[in-house]
Amino acid sequence: MKSIVVKKPNELVIEEREVPQPAKGEVRVKVKLAGICGSDSHIYRGHNPFAKYPRVIGHEFFGIIDEVGEGVDRSRIGERVSIDPVISCGCCYPCSVGRPNVCSSLTVLGVHRDGGFSQYTTVPSNNAYTIPDDICDEFAVMIEPFTIAANATGHLKPTTDDIALIYGAGPMGLTSVQALKGVYQVKQVIVVDRIDERLAMAQTSGADLVINNSQLSLKDELEKRNIKPTIIIDAACHPTILSEAIAIASPAARILIMGFSSDPCQITQQGITSKELSIFSSRLNANKFPVVIEWLKKKMIDPQKLITHQFDYTQVVQAIETFEKDQKQCCKVLLTFS
Structure with missing residues (x-):
């Protein structure tokens, strides 16, 4: 062989x-x-x-x-x-x-x-x-790529009232979009990336709003739109993202990181505890294959996209x-x- x-x-x-x-x-x-x-x-x-x-x-x-x-x-x-x-x-x-x-x-x-x-x-x-x-x-x-989204959303426990922000419109970001919209029917899913073509893929996968942050401040853009995300997923996996996520998150929001960078990132306790934020990490999947198979059977997700x-x-x-x-x-x- x-x-x-x-x-x-x-x-x-x-x-x-x-x-x-x-x-x-x-x-x-x-x-x-x-x-x-x-x-x-x-x-x-x-x-x-x-x-x-x-x-x-x-x-x-x-x-x-x-x-x-x-x-x-x-x-x-x-x-x-x-x-x-x-x-x-x-x-x-x-x-x-x-x-x-x-x-x-x-x-x-x-x-x-x-x-x-x-x-x-x-x-x-x-x-x-x-x-x-x-x-x-x-x-x-x-199925395996979608189990990453299943694992992440299992930690976050999204509801229909949530406003979700996803950093990164690569495969992990896009599977997360489909899970949040198709499975959990989250009210609003926002995707931020620096490549327009990837943002177009995010829209095809169900994103309600896409933002190219290559030339603008994401924090300023969200404040201008009066958006305070209640769920934030870092699927871009860059160590600088966590500090920004803490700054833009709604009080009582949930933040999830997927990255494996060994570079340090600077955050303050005050930024987290003043809003009582919950910070999760997610690696691989914990017995999520049956979950995603069920999503496919019910046509809640569309891998073809x-x-x-x-x-x-x-x-x-x-x-x-x-x-x-x-x-x-x-x-x-x-x-x-x-």
Whole structure:
């Protein structure tokens, strides 16, 4: 079989490997589609602090179970499945309180363990979620990106009375737009970005108002419109955003950050406690695959609005470079393996 392997930063090869055999409790998946995420690019470029090399990248993938290991019902062979990349121990404190995404011994497919950019891969059977026949392949591979929005909104608990502001109109910002509007029916969703074409994608995904802040003060613009966001999501992941978010937030607002920057940001306690703000962080997803599958069944979200490019897996370098460089037209890039 062929596998896409990052040997070391900036060295990617398509390597011939033996087809893996599933261990006890595992299934083998014949991969059909996989999605490129920013973390795949970061591993390729050597900017992911959690990755170990060499690594088969890819944590967004969909396929067909073609073999099972000991202890797994053979009736699962032939199932269409989408894979949750979060592998947890199930018994540490985070797992015991329903937070397997920050398990003390967390393993993420495509980061700590070989992932889905391969013609075949093995995964724990519990991580392979059966996809109903009425959900198409392209939507099935998009479940994992939407679980990021499901995890974030699970922390924030949006209501129809909220006014939400999202920094960043990339994939995570756009999945959050669709969740807030399509699932929670939030009164107003505002998206801020510095690229007009991305803001147009946000409008297509349901944003009520978009703001290009490349030449203006967001704080001044919101004050001029008398807008005080009650929910703020930082999907742009820049360390300077938190201080601004605190300044523009409504009293009693909820702020959520997704970024992994190690750069310090300056905030004051007074800014937070004077408004009694709640600040959350969100990483990966905590058992949100069934949630997003239900969203798809009820047509609350539309992944097609985010899919802009498809490449054969043999064109993976071109696909990643398109994802990295074409910020105006590119959102989600899919690789085909069959």
